[in-house]
Amino acid sequence: MNSCVTCDPLAQAVGESTALLKAENLDAWLSLLLAPAAARPAMLSAWALVAETTRLPWRISEPLLCRVRMEFWRQALLGEGRGDVPEGMEGTSLAMLRLWPPALPREDMGEALAHLSLLADDGLDTLGGALDWAEAAFTPLFATLLAATTLSRDGQGVNPPDMSALETPLRALARGYGAGFLLRRAAHPRLSTDAPLLAGDLAREKAARALAAASARAHEEAREHRWPKPLLSALWPASLMQLWLRRAQGRTGFPFMPAPAPSQLVRQLTLIRLRLTGRL
Numbered sequence: 521m522n523s524c525v526t527c528d529p530l531a532q533a534v535g536e537s538t539a540l541l542k543a544e545n546l547d548a549w550l551s552l553l554l555a556p557a558a559a560r561p562a563m564l565s566a567w568a569l570v571a572e573t574t575r576l577p578w579r580i581s582e583p584l585l586c587r588v589r590m591e592f593w594r595q596a597l598l599g600e601g602r603g604d605v606p607e608g609m610e611g612t613s614l615a616m617l618r619l620w621p622p623a624l625p626r627e628d629m630g631e632a633l634a635h636l637s638l639l640a641d642d643g644l645d646t647l648g649g650a651l652d653w654a655e656a657a658f659t660p661l662f663a664t665l666l667a668a669t670t671l672s673r674d675g676q677g678v679n680p681p682d683m684s685a686l687e688t689p690l691r692a693l694a695r696g697y698g699a700g701f702l703l704r705r706a707a708h709p710r711l712s713t714d715a716p717l718l719a720g721d722l723a724r725e726k727a728a729r730a731l732a733a734a735s736a737r738a739h740e741e742a743r744e745h746r747w748p749k750p751l752l753s754a755l756w757p758a759s760l761m762q763l764w765l766r767r768a769q770g771r772t773g774f775p776f777m778p779a780p781a782p783s784q785l786v787r788q789l790t791l792i793r794l795r796l797t798g799r800l
Contacts, residue, residue, distance in 0.1 A: 536615035537568040544571035547760035555753035561619040562668035568616035583641035590637040598630045623678045628660035645720025654698020659691050665754035689745035693758050696739030700761040706775040728775050749798045
């Protein structure tokens with residue numbers, strides 16, 4: 521008698537979400553492997569939702585259709601619009617939503633997806649605008665990830681961290697990560713709009729390097745905060761983003777020519793060092 525792993529909906533959800541995350545955001549996948557076991561399904565779900573929505577502008581040629589599909593994911597997360605599935609998405613398994621623990625609030629993640637949907641048809645044309653977008657999009661994501669690290673072993677209870685003490689460094693970390701997120705994708709061709717991801721002033725190398733410098737400064741600001749060690753696994757993707765950014769800036773044509781990411785081994789060694797030192 522053959523066993524069927526995919527007959528288990530939870531195992532299938534983990535498998536599908538893992539495959540998506542490993543393909544789209546290896547940094548996040550490697551980081552969540554070091555997270556508390558109780559936190560991993562929720563963190564996997566959150567990152568997979570980000571991966572699914574943010575890849576759409578590079579896969580769909582029509583901006584309006586892209587917006588519809590990105591909004592579908594937000595509504596699916598929040599439990600809205602159950603009766604309307606966009607054309608072409610009928611076969612979508614929604615695997616990452618099956619991993620979301622009932623005790624973990626969804627509002628912050630919904631806010632993150634709402635801001636990420638601006639990627640569908642908007643080019644970011646000023647340094648301030650790009651940093652504001654990065655903070656607005658990724659602060660609620662990282663807040664969700666921090667809450668996930670405090671889930672109980674059975675996934676039914678959550679003791680959220682004191683966000684009053686973490687709000688300022690968390691916003692700095694989100695700015696640093698989000699700015700790197702934009703730069704990492706600047707070299708990829710955009711199909712959904714004639715405007716580049718970085719437009720106007722930021723479509724010049726000097727301005728893009730200023731964005732990279734702002735990303736590094738914001739991350740350093742976040743690193744100065746004493747983060748509780750149990751929370752760090754939720755934040756390490758931001759550290760790996762800076763690892764890529766430092767290497768990419770040394771390449772000709774940055775950021776408008778593709779720059780390879782550090783090898784998986786280098787990223788794993790970086791995470792081990794961060795875990796041993798208890799640092800961001």
